[in-house]
Amino acid sequence: MDFAQLNAWYSQSQRRTAVSLLMKRVGVTRTRAECFVRLWIYLLVKQLQESQPRIKPPLAKLELLETEVQCTHREAAELFYCDSERGSDRAAGMMLDKLEALGLIKKHFDGNTTAIEIQPIPEILDPAKPQKPVQLQLDNFNPRCDAITVANLLATNYNWMNRNTNAVTYKIAKILRLLASQYSKGMRVLRRCDNLNPVGFYLLYPTATSSEVNFFSVPSKSLHLSSISDIDPFNMALPGDQNCQSVFVRSWMIEPQYLSEYRIDFLEDAQKVLVEMQTDFPNLCDLYTLMIHPGYEKQALALGFHKTNSDRQLSIYWMYLPLDRFLALNIKEALLKL
Incomplete structure (x- = not known):
């Protein structure tokens, strides 16, 4: 079977798909996968032609052989190397040995000829149906x-910063529950519709006037979720506080696989919540965030945040944006280039 016949029976795009699936197996390289798929096509066609002499290409799909099929090393060499420099019969035999070692085929030699049996390959015989995209709300x-779920989500930010896997998830969970008992309006999640687990979270923290000085100090001194100290450097303003002017975006993140699709919705939701918060804190005018994870830097800059105070010890820094400008922002237009 030459290369043209191979393409006629099973197209190059079909083979490419099968090869990609096989390469997920340990030890299966692209070359080995391609040789195996060619061998499968050849043996299947050879068997079908014995029972159906008038059968014509193409094959609808790859199927298991009904019985083992004879195949010499010469046949295998012509099949494996039909589109490249001629490989030897010995090289083809070594490839068959490797395919057997990988559990893709079984071969039997009776002293004269080699008979080959294709082993069941579930990912090709019964490919998984594409999963329905997860809907979020x-x-x-x-x-x-x-x-607990949000605490584990947030811990990834601090694990990256600290270069360890020991972020105190328990502490984060306790703090989140405490903050929710004080003022929960600024705490929102992006939740899976199927299992209700949060995959995104933000925390808009109305900051008491006594704590605003932290926005102008060394950023590392304002870390709380990842710090050893149990003392929060920030005090929360209570609804009705006429002196409260600042909102601290203490958290804003979405699991990476959902970020591109739901980023705009989550930011627009934050705009709506900030408007609602203005009824509790009528003099809000400043928006601050602490840039901890570099993955969100481009987003912050696109929204209009600019860097203020940096930290000499850690690669974190304060960013600022006037609240009125954020509320007037067309999020979709602002993030077009992301």
Whole structure:
């Protein structure tokens, strides 16, 4: 079977798909996968032609052989190397040995000829159906149900910063529940519709006037979730506080696989929540965030945030944006280039 016949029976795009699936197996290189797929096509056609002499290409799909089929090393060499420099019979025999060692085929030699049996390959015989995309919904943070899941989500930010896997998830969960008991309006989640688990979270923290000086100090001194100290450097303003002017975006993140699709919705939701917060804090005018994970830097800059105070010890820094400008922003237009 030459290369043209191979393409006629099973197209190059079909073979490419099968090769990609096979390469997920340990030890299966692209060359080995391609040789195996060619061998499967050849043996299947050879068997079908014995029972159906008038059969014509193409094959609808790859199927298991009914019985083992004879195949010499010469046949295998012509098949494996039909589109490249001629490989030897010995090289083809070594490839068959490798395919057998990988569990893709079984071969039997009776002293004269080699018979080959294709082993069941579930990923090709019964390919998984594409999963329906997970739908997400915006919702309020539920301290009873969401604290642990969100704490694990947030811990990834601090694990990256500290270069370890020991972020105190327990502490984060306790803090989230405490903050929710004080003022939960600024705590929102992006929740899976199927299992209700949060995959995104933000925390808009109305900051008491006494704590605003932190926005102009060394950023590392304002870390709380990842710090050893149990003392929060920030105090929360209570609804009705006429002196509260600042909102601290203490958290804003979405699991990477959902970020591109739901980023705009989550930011637009934050705009709506900030408008609602203005009824509780009528003099809000400043928006601050602490840039911890570099993955969100481009987003912050696109929204209009600019860097203020940096830290000499850690690669974190304060960013600022006037609240009115954020509320007037067309999020979709602002993020077009992301």
